[in-house]
Amino acid sequence: MAKQPGATTNSAPNFSDDPMIRVPKAAELIAERIRRRIVLGELKAGDALPSESDMMGEFSVSRASLREAFRVLEAESLIEVKRGAHGGARIKLPKDEMAAKSVGLLLQMRGATLKEVLHARLIIEPSLARALAEARTDEDIAVLRQHLEWERTHLNDYKVFALATAEMHRILVQRSGNVPLALMVGMLDDIFRRHVTQFVARSRADQLELNQASLDGHTQLVDMIVARNGEAAEAVWRRHMQRVKDVVIEELGETTVLDLY
Amino acid sequence: MAKQPGATTNSAPNFSDDPMIRVPKAAELIAERIRRRIVLGELKAGDALPSESDMMGEFSVSRASLREAFRVLEAESLIEVKRGAHGGARIKLPKDEMAAKSVGLLLQMRGATLKEVLHARLIIEPSLARALAEARTDEDIAVLRQHLEWERTHLNDYKVFALATAEMHRILVQRSGNVPLALMVGMLDDIFRRHVTQFVARSRADQLELNQASLDGHTQLVDMIVARNGEAAEAVWRRHMQRVKDVVIEELGETTVLDLY
DNA sequence: ATGGGCCATTTATTATACTATAAATCCGTA
């Protein structure tokens, strides 16, 4: 039987991979048990974990092992630990930025480009615009209109308007109702933002013009959503995002994703 | 000035967030420095880090702090630590599964449903089919054809065919050339697979029929890619994935994503 | 050659001590 085609993910050399049995370390086991209690809802955000000495007894491990477990959960953004009286470990609800960090790391190591990140959003978001247009509620409309108003009143303030633009995308993605996709776009946005803010945040000479174009695009989208015209909403939004992408690429080139560190 | 609309990501209570200054812990600083050296390429996959005692000297920290840093990097899947002679920490190139784990955790906590995960792929993949069709090389064709052949010869072996099906999606996504999107789909696939394998992996009565339908879909896609017909490739693939989604949903219902743990 | 046993290396885990931090409390003064 021939080897199945395309079996290698990439051309990386085959370092002794995972097949071997792994002896779980104490810290991992502890982290796993605590994590389980969190995702199962036994521990809710804001809850305090027992003190280190208590947990040492509960898990029958040394303080060192317990603290190693804490570092792991902290890295996963599942807990945060403060010191001082009434300090200790508290459950925290992890935010998108966390996942975005892992993904960004992976993308950077794979040499993904900024262009690709923008293109990914360009692929995803128009579909969400369509979905929202086809399933919108009156509340969606209200929120979108209110947001447009906000953008209109800050057309000149390029910093506020930049925020508003990002917020528009967020509203769209969030209200389209698909949690995984919303997370994906959120991560891509986070990566994009972390990348560009490392570079100049200056305003362009034609900033007002650009802002006006953005506002137009947003307005057209809302119109199509109001009209429940999914097809048109998708088209409008794709055109809009293509323009945005072109501007950004023109500005920053097609360098590799480099933001973290 | 009115509060900007839709500012809250979700209705979570506002626990004392990040605004406070954070005293970085020794372990975090160490992890950061090592991570930096990895992403900057100073340390390549397979390289061995110095022994713990050496690094204690290099960073001027205690063994405990150093080991906490190791646990963090281990959790990020950037290193792996073996003990014994010639053991120690070695750089490892992180795999998709890592990011998938964080994302899956987040999705589970947000109550995302299996249906949504499938729908996300349904949104993304057809666009990739189109992109590949429009930019395919002869090598792409060769790989795809070879894969189809493989599927054809294993139509009856439902376990192998299931693998082949997943592989088909992977080839498509990988060859479409967008690293971030490939990663996204890869993660969704990983989450999907981890979820379903917790349930029955039994074969259905009409398995052969289903397999044949899948193979037909795949064949049609490859035909359209060969013809460089992006429009049709996208349509074919959307229809195919919609069918797959329907079958899975019918089988498993619309329960929440629950896979980890 | 092959297998067994010893040894050096290196992480895993534990134990203990000391330090740093921050909340809570107490107390004196206005």
Place this chain on the structure above:
DNA sequence: TACGGATTTATAGTATAATAAATGGCCCAT
């Protein structure tokens, strides 16, 4: 009584040392 500052105290942060366990290499006897 109200305020502000010193003190107490619970808690995590770091350091050090000692022991356990795993791993790989080496030598030797068969």
